[in-house]
Amino acid sequence: MRIAGISGSPRKAGNSEYLLGEALKVAEERGFSTQMLLCSELRIGFCEDCGACSRGRSCQHEDDMKAVLAALEQADGMVIVSPVYFGSVTAQLKALFDRTIPLRRQGMKLKDKIGCAVTVGGARNGGQERAIENIHSWMHIHGMVIVGDNSHFGGIAVRPASEDRIGKNTTIASANKLCDLLERIEKKGGCWSGD
Ligand SMILES: Cc1cc2nc3c(=O)[nH]c(=O)nc-3n(C[C@H](O)[C@H](O)[C@H](O)COP(=O)(O)O)c2cc1C
Known part of the structure; x- marks a missing residue:
């Protein structure tokens, strides 16, 4: 099964990318294939509500979002990481969400x-x-199923993340819970309900 990870930071090799790496390492060690999508590298314009996608047409923008949409569609699970900017996710991640x-x-x-x-x-x-609530809202509105870190809401870290034991532990616990659930679904033949 496949897990896509997104970092919402505009900074290359910062705290978000470090934590995303830790989460995807867990998934790879458990046999999942992974893909990393970094806002520090992606070129993504704003949604202008032109309505093309409502009419079944493709987006008017010619940018990196095509690859992001394909990666998300192909993924069974997702890890989304963001720095906190004024109590919210970054503008880069919000643009991607939209x-x-x-x-x-x-x-x-x-x-x-x-x-x-x-x-x-x-x-x-x-x-x-x-900021986690912002990410969860995006997931809920897409009809996704959300897991936390088996205790609270997910990975909660403080800079520098590489020295934050709680941040790393909650990130790794969230990644493990994501993998646990995907494995259980796979065992049931990809079926949600029934035995
Ligand atoms: C515009 C801006 C707003 C920020 N707002 C907050 C904030 O509200 N709360 C907070 O704890 N840190 C805030 N920070 C600090 C970043 O969340 C912190 O530096 C984070 O580790 C950056 O992650 P990165 O290294 O992945 O880019 C802000 C930083 C910037 C640049």
């Missing part, structure tokens, strides 16, 4: 995929849980 609207309008293509969220701030209490 541009996933064709997946919703053209057949709820992310429905029943499993997701978890990780956020990292400069302060221990800088709004990580609020």
Whole structure:
């Protein structure tokens, strides 16, 4: 099974990319194939609500979002990581989220995929849980199923993330829970309900 990971940070090799790496390492060690999508590398324009995707047409933008949409559609699970910016996710990640609207309008293509969220701030209490709620809202609106870290809401970290034991532990626990659920679904032949 396949897990896609997105980092919402505009900074290359920062805290978000470090935590995403830790989460995807867990998935790879458990035999999942993974794909990393980094906002520090992607070129993504804003959704302008032109309505093309509502009419079954492709997006007017010619940018990296095509590859992101394909990766999300192919994934069984997702790990989304964001720095906290003013108590929310980054503008880069929000732009990416908004541009996933064709997946919703053209057949709820992310429905029943499993997701978890990780956020990292400069302060221990800088709004990580609020930013996680932003990510969870995006997942809910796509009909996804959300897992936390088996205790609270997901990965909650403070900069520098590589030195934050709680941040790393909650990130790894979230990735493991995501993998646990995907494995259980796979054992049932990819079927959600019934024995
Ligand atoms: C515009 C801006 C707003 C920020 N707002 C917050 C905030 O509300 N709370 C917080 O804890 N940290 C805040 N930070 C700090 C970042 O969340 C922190 O540096 C984070 O580790 C950056 O992650 P990165 O290394 O993956 O880019 C802000 C940083 C920037 C640049």
